[in-house]
Amino acid sequence: MAEFNAARRVGNLDFTRSTVVIIGAGISGLCMAIDLIRRTKCSNFVILEKGSQVGGTWNDNKYPGCACDVWSSLYSYSFEQKSDWTREYPGQEEILAYIIKVAEKYGLFKHIRFNSAVQEARWDDTNRRWNVKVGVSGAKDSQYLETYDLETEFLISAVGQLNAPSWPSISGLDDFSGKLMHSARWDWSYDFSGKRVAIIGNGASAVQIIPELAKSASHLSIYQRTPNWVIPRMDLAVHPIQQALLHYVPPVRWCKRAIMMYIREMTHSAFVDSNSLLSKQTHKQATDAMKSQLADKPELWETLTPNYAIGCKRILISDDFYPALNKEHVELNTTPIAKVTETGIETEDGDTREFDLIVVATGFRTVEFMYPIEVYGKNGRSVADVWKDGAMAYRGVTVEDLPNFGMLYGPNTNLGHNSIILMIEAQSRYLSEMVGAVVRSKTRGEALALTPKTDVVRRLNDTLQEQLQNTSFADVNCQSWYKQADGRITNNWPNTVVQYQKDLSYVTWADYEVEGADAEQIRQRKPTYIGRVKEESPVSNTTLVLGALGVAAVVGSYVNGRRRR
Template identity: 50%
Template sequence: MAGEMPWPEVPIGNKNYTDAAVVIIGGGISGMCMAIDLLKRNKCRNFIVLEKSAGLGGTWNDNKYPGCCCDVLSQLYSFSFAQNPDWTREYPGQEEILAYLQRVAQEYQLLQHFRFNTEVVKARWDQEAHKWVVHVKTAPGSKEAEYHQDYEIKTDFLVSAVGQLNVPQWPEIQGIENFNGKKMHSARWDWSYDVTDKKIALVGNEIAKAAKHVTVFQRTPNWVVPRLDAPVSATWRNIYRYVPGVLARKRAAIMDFRESTYGFIESADSNMSKLFMSMSKEMLQRQLSDRPDLQGKLIPKYQLGCKRIIISDDYFPALGQDNVTLETRPIKSIEGTSVKVASDDDEIVSARDDYDLLVCATGFKTVDFMHPIQLVCKDDRHIGDVWKDGAKAYYGITVEDMPNFGMLYGPNTNLGHNSIILMIEAQSRYISGLIKPVLEARKKGKVLSLTPKKERLVEYNAQLQKELQNSTFNDPNCQSWYKNEKGIITNNWSRTVVEYQKMVQDVSFEDYVVDGSGKHEMEKGKTIHVGRVKEESTVGDKTLLIGVVSTAALLGGWVLRNSRYLRSTGMR
């Protein structure tokens, strides 16, 4: 029961089940970050997190294919406010990341706000009420569906945390739907299927490790740089946990390094770009020195950065295994258990006729940011109309004609050089600043809506696209998930993380059209400072040394006080 807590500190219960101050769509890293910021910054517990899966974690709950892991060093791939000293590897795997997110959710008591097996079908802005009406349906066969198969929730503010990597993209190959063997997308891996001694056709650039034979169908090669992954010893984990400043110092050092690599995006002629290409070629020649037939096929003919760089120590060796074939001829069709390709003289031939398993590692519907949710904005305008020329948003967060709406990991906020969590935290702070006056208005019995001014949005995106046109993302020699069909880069940010963080550390309401009965109480020119997390180096080596000496002194004092006990137990 809610007790005597004031709104919006009162959690949503049975009686107000369909009325929320804030609705968050998506229960992954973005949705969790937003939920925690609501708790910390707005003292708001009157929110719901709608998650279509049966568990939290987003992409780290959905993607479970063999070898699934992160390409950002573990100490930086965590929330700044929930740093993890216990990562067991330098680069975390999917299961360990998911376990971390589950611990954070428990620590911040988020689970009571989640509604699992609940998918958002449609959201419509009610101009008269100044609220969003969110239509949801529950998964057939789930416990939730026994209560209600679908219902509507009214909310003052709607947040999209669905991200860019959630809806699998199946390749358009003639006959793929009639493949006679087992078929799966890498983002929906079926661990009940035993791949041992199976013949596998893999469309895309990922490798299944346990198989009789694997054919990798490669459209274009990727630039690959060393990962240098390794276990994190128990000793180091204890140092990160107990010695003040060490974990923060390492996290900052990783942040500094990753920010310094931005040069390969800014220019194909940068020293960083040349360094990474040199590293990739050297590793290729060293690891496949006995396979000159593969080396030519694995060197990209486009600028480094146009596609996402693969960070791996074992990618090339996997392709060089005796049971792996690299197939670069284009796929034409699939017939039965056979994959047909076009030969050099344009004849259609079989790559192989007896595949047991077809794996499509072909990514996600990345340019359809809200797919398949229907969004109806002001004046019954659909999001498809707003984004007919490509998805765009103000700071990648707020959208034209969509009042009281914010996006995390939205258009042009993806990175090619650093941890996306750094961007998500900045966006979450900004959205919290937008939500604050909306909640204050409702507490006074009034309504308030905020919509980005079109001229500000147009000006921002024009400058953004101008910068992106000069980046390596825009290399005409390759196609990537960063671009839409018109060649517009809708996914990526054009500068460094720190520049983005500084840009959104203040919420200026001069950038927004303010409407509703509470608008007259908004100060003219009002700005809310939400600040930013300074992930770059702030803990110097001197401070770190003081922390180490202090810890050593504490440990030394403890040893002296307990020397008799240590001798009796044989530890000295």
């Protein structure tokens, strides 16, 4: 066997061999790649991206009004904090620009193969490696080859939970002769100004799209199945002076991020425990905001008030959704849709409306993790069989019977109260430690396989499901993308981010089946402490003093500059 060099990136001669393969070039995939370079000192990896740009969901979702529902101060990597966000809740284009900039800074583009979709992955029990089948698209790329096989020692899924659009099963949808588009596949070549528009759905995407469509459409009909809890966004522009402080005086940025992290963690009970005081206060805040913004339309109050616990479905934040419903040319329709006709939509009461554009804002196939990729682990067992009763993973990152496999933003790691990036960084740090063990074995010309023990995975999942049944997510009065049709919650984490980070701050080798090189030695290892990023605590007094001095210096300079003018 030729000598292996983990620092050498994959080139032409070894195009079909890579130590690590990452599926997806979104926030998760890029974070994993950066950790491989920084923590594992491994550059022998490939990122397979089915799209033509980095960004993941922030490249896919380009609809009008698309923005983050987490404070911008928390929506960047801890090791690459962005100081010049223009708003407290940044828009899609600004987030995508940040992600591209990070990919450029860390030299990740040379590792990415765009227009490359993973179709299947099979574990080779004999050679202890994955065989990944890749489909190639794109007008030019597909001229070289349409499919190829890629071998790797470690496979990491970074496809996320919000990547495959979910289309509703409405009769006649394909017969519509006007313009039809999904919110996650927006066509900006189409001008909706002056058009009659219908939007099916009223979830997170819809409440951002509706105010934008209402500005120029001649008529807008919103087809609502069930109401959602909406709380005020209270979005603000970030003043250039604040941007300067955040950039030139890092302690100020660290302090702002720590405070916002702390606040977000404190709101956990509002969205998870319906009996908590904070949940009741949030309930009142949402109800009062709706009534004040729809003071002229009290007939809509009951229609827009959910009958389930706040937090059971994704909480929506908006300052302009309710004002949009106040417009004369905007109507809310709650009668179930019977069918889509060639020219419009017919509801079950026989009412038929004609439209030029129908926007489907019905979310994603969230409980089908990794869809439509087919994965086969030990002894050819499919992940479909592993997850026949619902997706589950060891602390959300590794899966039974899938050796040398990891996930980012996997089962039961979604949040309702804080930034998912805080979870992703913990997962990436954890997986990089496991990859490191495999890389060290490969350097010696040996193969190592790590698989979470089935009994451990199931025990942890049983405990997790018991906790989840006592949360707002389990309210039987709502069906959300957090859970399956049978009520099992497969997407959400019931506790705080800090608790999750603590759970992943150790690699407990005894929880894994180990095969290959140094197997016995690894089995007997004590848990390896890998640490975590600590951002939730108030910063030190020294940091506060430096921040205060920095604020005084910048403000003083600004004032003096104004006086000289």
